[in-house]
Amino acid sequence: MSAILQAHHVEKYYGNRNNLTKALDGISFDVDAGEFMGVMGASGSGKTTLLNCISTIDTATSGQILIGGVDVTAMHAKALAKFRREELGFIFQDFNLLDTLTAYENIALALTILDTPHREIDRRTQDAARILGISDVLKKYPYQMSGGQRQRVASARAIVTEPSLVLADEPTGALDSKSARMLLERFEHLVEQRNATILMVTHDAFSASYCNRILFIRDGKLFHELVRGGASRKQFFDRIIEVISLLGGDANDII
Amino acid sequence: MTSFKLALRNVKKSFRDYAIYFLTLTFGVCIFFVFNSIESQQAIMDLTNGQMGILRLLNNVMTTFSVFVSVILGALILYANRFLIRRRKKEFGIYMTLGMEKGAMSRILVSETILVGLISLGVGTAMGVLLSQGMALVTAGLLGAEIGHFEFIFSSAAMWKTVICFGAVFLLTLIFNVFMVQKQNLIDLIYADRKNETFKTPKLFLSVFLFIVAAVLLGGAYFLVSGDGVFGVQTLGVAIVLGVVGTFLFFFSLSGFFLKLLQQNKRVYLKGLNMFVLRQINSKINTTYISMTMVCLMLFISISTLSSGIGVAKGLAESMEKNIPFDAGFLVNAGFTKDGETVRDYPGVDLIRAAKEGGADLSGFAKTYWTTRYYKADGNADMDRELSDMGPRFMKLSDFNTILKNRGVDPIALAPGQFAIDSGFDNEAYVEKLTALAGRAPTIRVGGEKLKTDASLLFQYALYVTQNSGMSPTLIVPDALLDGARPAADVLHIIYKGEGREYDTQCREALKGLPLPSGVERSLETGASVRETSSTATTTIAYLAIYLGIVFLITSAAILAISQLSETSDNISRYGLLRKIGTDERMIHRALFTQILIFFGVPLALALVHAVVGISMVNRVTGMLGTGSILAGSLFMALIMLIVYGGYFFATYLGSKNMLDREYARIE
């Protein structure tokens, strides 16, 4: 399998010389196409920062980030916007749907800004909605939907453009366990059936247990890596809990 | 004085976003000052008593309308203040969590309001003082007054009026703000910016239905006032009510209607950010349709007053000039009896002989003078009805030709059996009516003979100096036919020996004591007196039109600008999301531009349609405007619109764009 994302020695510093925060401290890893990759770590360990650097919302201080072989740290603002809408899909913790648009329109928006022909927009929107099991809420506005439905709409928007990489920052953070499970099953389905690549930041071992592989971060550095391999989800979950206690973070924060 | 410092910092900070509000306020104060300083402009003019009277009248008219203007501007200030406060709620919530007391917050707001008030009053008045120097020259020009000497004009009366009116408005704002702080509780303030997610828009099919109703109502209103012929105040009232309700429904249903319409066309709807913009507008319509209606109606008033005001003033000035064929005209005719209805019998007066008897030395000031007699001829009832309410007056051909000769025009000839018509007034609609009449080759009966006319025998000369060129034509017939006819009026025409006010004075003096039979009315009009009346009317109309037109214009433009800017600041997170999912910068700016353009463009478009209907109605009824003056008025209006309204539009767009870009730069 080929690497769709390659991070080489990525550093991100905040502040000045006197008061320096090394949010990312020389982190390197690869993500292969078709992988469902998890990123875990204690609060403040640099997960969101990493995701923002990959998603080009933030720029790394040094290092290289290659997506599909293209170095995004060297891109200009205009090219970045184009790259973002064509190659990346985003799922945010707080849904980030437009409250003035219906579910259908929220999903379609990702395609209209790509100047996709309208017939294709309809087909692909319906398609994405079906995969995420939200075909029956397409006419509703965000305020008329449950949290889980909203997050699935946001996920549909992220995948409808068939991006090479979907980035999700704690997508289950605001969901109850039933909705979370449903969403994670959909992600699994996306990876298996559609060969999507997902990079998901999460606090929570249960969500992480759906992944193929998990990176553990501490103080901006890669601390450990877990590969699921042939293990069942329950077995994988237990291994994750083990690493978490090794990490020494307070367990409350993680579960 | 920490609250003052805080206030100063806040005002500075919000100045960037609300520069438009400050500028409008300052400009409002400036305009108010300038139009209230008219009386003091006399300082640099040499005025006759008559001109002085005009200036005083003008000043009174402006003062009266200024009350109205200050109400309008006051409403604008309160409206804008509401937006400013709304944006500050969260800030106050934070102060409150930090333990600041309500009293302290009120002090901050009070200081801020006072600061804003003082700055705009100060700068506005200063600008007004400068502007009034220039306006004095314009006033002098309009009144035909000479500039005596230059001196710096400062109107303390205007200053006091400005301070009192705007002071009262700011005081009201202040009370409102303090009241608002006192009744707020922390929870509301902190969550002030949390979006209300349960906005409701009217059902789409309802929108379509209401839009059709709106179109029907507006069409009805237009139809009522565009009907030919006369209509009463009642019809006008119905038309106005239909128009207002129609406008209201139009804005209420417009966005829903277009949403529905464009949703049918997927090619357009699913293109770029079109869907986003339409939804954006549609989601706002619940809170904006009332202000949009107000803006549209104010724009309508502004457009109408600016274009027809200037047009009427120009038309009036031009037609007045045509009413002065010679230097003076002394008209005597029958007075009314006591009941005020029936006209007395008029014996006919030989004015030159009367002058001699009264000892008036006409040749002392006149180069030329002669008289003309008007006659009555009964028995042409149907013709009378068609021509005027008063019935036509007749004139001998030789008298008419004498008048033409003195105007330097070739005399006319009448073939046997012909008569000519002089409209005396070149009002387009009236001339058109007479032309149509003459084209039908009507016949009249005078002195036992039947006479005919045709379109080539229609003339439009003013026949003597007069204030009012009413719609009463003169029929010119061969001399002999009028020999036995009853006289209707006599006119003594005078051409002075030279130019200058002294001839006017002498003429008035000489004709004052002319002995006339009892029951006879006299009136002396000279070129100067006609021009004076005309300049009163033109100056008052022009100034009032500009004053009200501009106040309404800046008020409506400022309302749009402020609501759009605050709309943008509410929408920062929505635009932020568009950026995050990779929307092109240019696409976002275009969406913003489109949204603001629609909010500025739609009320203007509807107001323009209203105005075209309204102005042509006024024109048809009063017959005041010729094509030329309509064009001049419209050009003037278009220019002002382009500068002021266009300026507000671009300032709003740039302000909104900067707000978004700044926010984006902060996130990056």
Ligand SMILES: Nc1ncnc2c1ncn2[C@@H]1O[C@H](COP(=O)(O)OP(=O)(O)OP(=O)(O)O)[C@@H](O)[C@H]1O
């Ligand atoms: N804009 C910033 N300026 C300064 N420091 C920052 C900034 N953003 C993040 N940091 C710091 O960088 C470090 C990593 O933050 P980051 O948001 O990536 O953590 P995280 O792993 O996502 O935590 P959480 O699980 O709580 O979301 C933290 O110490 C944080 O204080």
Ligand SMILES: [Mg+2]
């Ligand atoms: Mg985070």
